[in-house]
Amino acid sequence: MKIEGEYTFTGPREKVWEIIRDPEILATALPGTKKLELVGENEYEGEMQVRIGPVAGVFGGKLIVSNEVAPESLTLTVEGVGKVGFLKGSGDIVLRDQDGNSTLMKYSGEVQIGGKVASVGQRLFDAVSKSMIRQGLGKLNEALRV
Amino acid sequence: MSDLFNVNVTVNGTLYEREVEPRILLSDFLRHDLGLTGTHVGCEHGVCGACTVLFDGNPVRSCLMFAVQTNGHEVTTVEGLGDIDDLHPIQQAFWEAHALQCGFCTPGFLTTLVPFLEENPDPSEEEIRNAISGNLCRCTGYQHIVEAVQLAAEKMRA
Amino acid sequence: MTYKFIGKRIKRNEDPRLLTGQALFVDDVDIPGMLHVAFVRSDYAHARILNIETEAARQHPGVVAVYTAEDMGDEWAPGPPLVSPPPTLAGVIFNSRRQSPLAKGKVYHAGEAIVAIVAESRYIAEDAADEVRVDYEPLPVVVDLEKAMGPDSPRVHDDLDTNLAAHMFQKKGDYEVARAQADLIIKKKFFLDRGAAVAMENRGVVAHWDEKSQQMTIWDTTQAPIPIRNGTAARLGLSQKQVRVIAPFLGGGFGPKAMMFYPEEMLIPWLSMKLCRPIKWIEDRRENFYATTSERQQVHEVEIALTNDGRVLGLKDDFLHDTGAFDPYGLTIPLNTQCHVTGPYDIQNIASNCTAVFTNKPIVTPVRGAGRPQGVFIIERMMDFAARELGMEPLELRVKNLIPPEAFPYDKEIIDQAFAKLILDSGNYLPVVEKAREMIGYDQFIKEEQPRLRAEGKFVGIGITPFIETTGVGPYEGVRIQIEPSGKVNVATGIGTQGQGHFTSFAQIVSEQLGVAVSDVSLVSGDTAEFHWGTGTFASRGAVVAGSATLAAATSVRTKVLKLASKVLETPEEELELEDGVVRVADLPHRSISLGELAALANPLRGAVEPGTEPGLEATDYFGPAYGATSFGVHAMIIEVDPETMMIEFKRYITVEDCGTVLNPLILEGQIHGGVSMGIGNSYYEKMHWDENGQLLNASLADYLIVTAHEMPNRIEVGHLETRSPFNKLGTKGVGEAGAIPVTACFTQALENALEEYHLEILESPLSPNRLYELLRNLTMSTYGREARK
Incomplete structure (x- = not known):
């Protein structure tokens, strides 16, 4: 499944970059994230509580940052496994300066899901993932102001 | 294991x-704890309607309710509608009408139909189809069921 | 022939129990000390299993045992092949690959069982299943049929060079000659997709090994209890006498319950022996979508050769058939497709090339129709396209090519699922077509109604589809009938029953011979302790094969009754009649003896039974047809399409069947209605959606839509004509699948007709409102929709 979109942060690009590279802030921003720890260079491990329609469960997994060009772009690769199935995906994030001290984030990627979460939750996955991304980016934007 | 709760039903x-454990579904409670196996489970998520029972006279999906929720209430299952020698008109x-295969x-x-016919003694075909639209049947194509409801309504009015 | 019981609308013997919740289904079986099983199933469609971590599950309170393939040791082995490829067909390639009870090393489709958890309750077993961790190495997945046969495709089975499961070529005449003589050649490519059977009852197995009596009792949602008994005995090293398989009331079958040896059917009895406890496993709905078989995906490239005056000279069909990850059921489905792809038409030159393909999807075995709907869809689509090209009226083209009555028995020269050349036993097709035409008012609709409604801006269309259904194949079934001293009659047969009304229709056959009330005949079906010879209920064979055996056994018992009564009443047999449960002298009705008294006399407590006679009024007989009996029918419908929502309304729905002698019209109508409802689902609502990774995206009844009372026509009008089958004494032909077979073909025809002005060409099935919208939009934005109507 394709995930694509853009978001405008009210802050300068360097600041946005700082925030998305800070696991603690990232953990508070990603809805349902129970923990997110740096375990190696650009590699995080964490747990995330996800509910998609009738399917709810904890996914444990890895988040890997690669192709990093600070403070401009990076690639995120996610792999999560839980009792309700698995998800994996990767996406590119690009930041661009905008007028008036704001930053435009463009993201695009592919996500694959399997198991219960796919067979029962697929219908809602698109909507849920969009809302999670919206919520997460909103939180990050709030973090900018702190 | 979780605590047990009293159910008086x-x-x-x-x-x-x-x-019972609080997580025990009403359908499982009826079937396995009480041995009332006439209530069937077809989809476990409230779509097919096979597990419908009457809860204080209203049809509910027993796969979507917990047994503990029935504490102090009345439940009627298919076994309570009529006996082999004394069938309910429906x-x-x-x-x-050969409405079952x-x-x-x-x-x-x-x-589902018992309270429906009580409230609608002379239903139109459209009303009947609406009433059973939440119950799935893979064998009959519904036509004989609709005819059976019409026949039952006639019998019950007489 | 006039009958007293056969052919009557008699209400069913089995219903009072079912209506009051007193009928036993597999999940109703409760045995003290029973344990429950839940499975850990694969999240991946294709992956290596690197590690299975079960320790936490084993430690879970209430868990009794946890089994992986490794834990099964030497007793882990795939199931037996169920149906071999046709031995009579030259050059057939068949790569037999069967599923094992638990996946070992690799998973081949999503939902394959990997770990079995045995616990004190199902709740606990599922809790513990959540604690199992399986590490996978995902492998590339084979989903698409055509890509699966490409040179670069990943392979489902590592030990095969390709994904070829089977290849077979069948022919009649010489298609190339027909092609050379033809005025018109039409070539099309069709895509047919999968649907699920969705019996309302999921599968289930309860096994009880009794160590003291050394007996295994199995309650199984199977359509074929006897093969399950025989196979289980062989697998477990028991004698057949030690295994009793009971198929009690089943909540629908529709084919997949006759798959014979699902992993769970192999595993649950084995676990019961291992643990010396009764064990129950009941499939849940989501498991049902993965672990139970499904059907219908094929890709056809078809060519039809015709003369200008509408004579079909030949048909060539080259098709891919999805068999899923394994092929235990052999080639039954594609053989049926090959037999039905020329329909009821006299086509002398046929070339049919079938390639069965392995994919990383659940196993394919027959679902009501079993390859026939695909064949009917193909030929009927080609007939529609041909009629359009030739400027002929579609029904006229069909009628022109029907097999004429004098051509029966008609040899299709194509090997069928019984591994014999398909011989159409009997038929008179034209009157059936004419009756359907008249019932639906075909000519009037075309000439008057449709133009009038179209002028009003309505999109109404008509479809009329003749079809054959091969039914009643061998090898055989048997029945034992016994009159009890109470006068009641016991009937036992080996076939299972899943709602077809065998308790009643077979009783009617018995009543006809013995003159007892239908309600006094009690049937046991599907209990190997009662009867242990036979194969099962599938291929619309119950009424034909077991029904004929019932007739034979009832006739034998009647002979015994008459012989004994003749002696007791001191009257020649010819002067006796069986009526109302007694044998009486025809002219002197007061001189009579009840069947019960005769039964007691036939089993004396003193004295000797005469040499050469048997005690009791009992007989066992068998019936094994050399050929099946082929039914014929026509479905016709008038539909209206809402151009805004793409929703369909059925204005009329007609079926006319010729299935020979009708045993019970009430039951026949029920079979047809139900078949049509499945066919409508297959046409426009039901489709299994797989993503490119082999994940099924609609594995629940909230997402996989079977028809409700709203999607059905208000009235299915059932007409009947009768050409008795010469192959069995009842003269009957099967009808169990007939309702479902032509629906997609007829629906597609009606839909195209309703949308005639768009020149829509439908080359796929199933459709859906969304898909129809897409097809129309793709055609041309400018001519579609409201604008076009203005």
């Missing part, structure tokens, strides 16, 4: 007192 006129009509979904149709 009247099923088909008999009071049952049982201790059961009799299902028999005469494998019979697995039938208890859910019957429990």
Whole structure:
């Protein structure tokens, strides 16, 4: 499944970059994230509580940052496994300066899901993932102001 | 294991007192704790309607309710509608109109239809189809079921 | 022939129990000390299993045992092949691959069982299943049929060079000659997709090994209890006498319950023996979508050769058939497709090339129709396209090519699922077509109604589809009938029953011979302790094969009754009649003896039974047809399409069947209605959606839509004509699948007709409102929709 979109942060690009590279802030921003720890260079491990329609469960997994060009772009690769199935995906994030001290984030990627979460939750996955991304980016934007 | 809760529930006129885990579904409670296996489970998520029972006279999906929720209430299952020798008019009509084949979904149709016919003694075909639209049947194509409801309504009005 | 019981609308013997919740289904079986099983199933469609971590599950309170393939040791082995490829067909390639009870090393489709958890309750077993961790190495997945046969495709089975499961070529005449003579050649490519059977009852197995009596009792949602008994005995090293398989009331079958040896059917009895406890496993709905078989995906490239005056000279069909990850059921489905792809038409030159393909999807075995709907869809689509090209009226083209009555028995020269050349036993097709035409008012609709409604801006269309259904194949079934001293009659047969009304229709056959009330005949079906010879209920064979055996056994018992009564009443047999449960002298009705008294006399407590006679009024007989009996029918419908929502309304729905002698019209109508409802689902609502990773995206009844009372026509009008089958004494032909077979073909025809002005060409099935919208939008934005109507 394709995930694509853009978001405008009210802050300068360097600041946005700082925030998305800070696991603690990232953990508070990603809805349902129970923990997110740096375990190696650009590699995080964490747990995330996800509910998609009738399917709810904890996914444990890895988040890997690669192709990093600070403070401009990076690639995120996610792999999560839980009792309700698995998800994996990767996406590119690009930041661009905008007028008036704001930053435009463009993201695009592919996500694959399997198991219960796919067979029962697929219908809602698109909507849920969009809302999670919206919520997460909103939180990050709030973090900018702190 | 989680704590047990007391359930005092009247099923088909008999009071049952049982201790159950709070997560036990009403459908499982009826079938396995009380041995009332006439209530069937087809999808476990409230779509097919096979597990429909009457909860204080209203049809509910017993796979979507917990047994503990029935504490102090009345439940009627298909076993409570009529006996082999003394069928409820709707059961009799299902028999005469050949409104069942494998019979697995039938208890859910019957429990859905009993209150429906009480409230709608002379339903139109459209009303009947609406009433059963939440019950799935894979065998009959519904036509004989609709005819059975018409027949039952006639019998019950007489 | 006039009958007293056969052919009557008699209400069913089995219904009072079903209506009051007193009928036993597999999940109703409760045995003290019973344990419950839940499975850990694969999240991946294709992956290596690197590690299975079960320790936490084993430690879970209430868990009794946890089994992986490794834990099964030497007793882990795939199931037996169920149906071999046709031995009579030259050059057939068949790569037999069967599923094992638990996946070992690799998973081949999503939902394959990997770990079995045995616990004190199902709740606990599922809790513990959540604690199992399986590490996978995902492998590339084979989903698409055509890509699966490409040179670069990943392979489902590592030990095969390709994904070829089977290849077979069948022919009649010489298609190339027909092609050379033809005025018109039409070539099309069709895509047919999968649907699920969705019996309302999921599968289930309860096994009880009794160590003291050394007996295994199995309650199984199977359409074929006897093969399950025989196979289980062989697998477990028991004698057949030690295994009793009971198929009690089943909540629908529709084919997949006759798959014979699902992993769970192999595993649950084995676990019961291992643990010396009764064990129950009941499939849940989501498991049902993965672990139970499904059907219908094929890709056809078809060519039809015709003369200008509408004579079909030949048909060539080259098709891919999805068999899923394994092929235990052999080639039954594609053989049926090959037999039905020329329909009821006299086509002398046929070339049919079938390639069965392995994919990383659940196993394919027959679902009501079993390859026939695909064949009917193909030929009927080609007939529609041909009629359009030739400027002929579609029904006229069909009628022109029907097999004429004098051509029966008609040899299709194509090997069928019984591994014999398909011989159409009997038929008179034209009157059936004419009756359907008249019932639906075909000519009037075309000439008057449709133009009038179209002028009003309505999109109404008509479809009329003749079809054959091969039914009643061998090898055989048997029945034992016994009159009890109470006067009641016991009947036992080996086939299972899933709602077809065998308790009643077979009783009617018995009543006809013995003159007892239908309600006094009690049937046991599907209990190997009662009867242990036979194969099962599938291929619309119950009424034909077991029904004929019932007739034979009832006739034998009647002979015994008459012989004994003749002696007791001191009257020649010819002067006796069986009526109302007694044998009486025809002219002197007061001189009579009840069947019960005769039964008691036939089993004396003193004295000797005469040499050469048997005690009791009992007989066992068998019936094994050399050929099946082929039914014929026509479905016709008038539909209206809402151009805004793409929703369909059925204005009329007609079926006319010729299935020979009708045993019970009430039951026949029920079979047809139900078949049509499945066919409508297959046409427009039901489709299994797989993503490119082999994940099924609609594995629940909330997402996989079977028809409700709203999607059905208000009235299916059933007409009947009768050409008795010469192959069995009842003269009957099967009808169990007939309702479902032509629906997609007829629906597609009606839909195209309703949308005639768009020149829509439908080359796929199933459709859906969304898909129809897409097809129309793709055609041309400018001519579609409201604008076009203005």
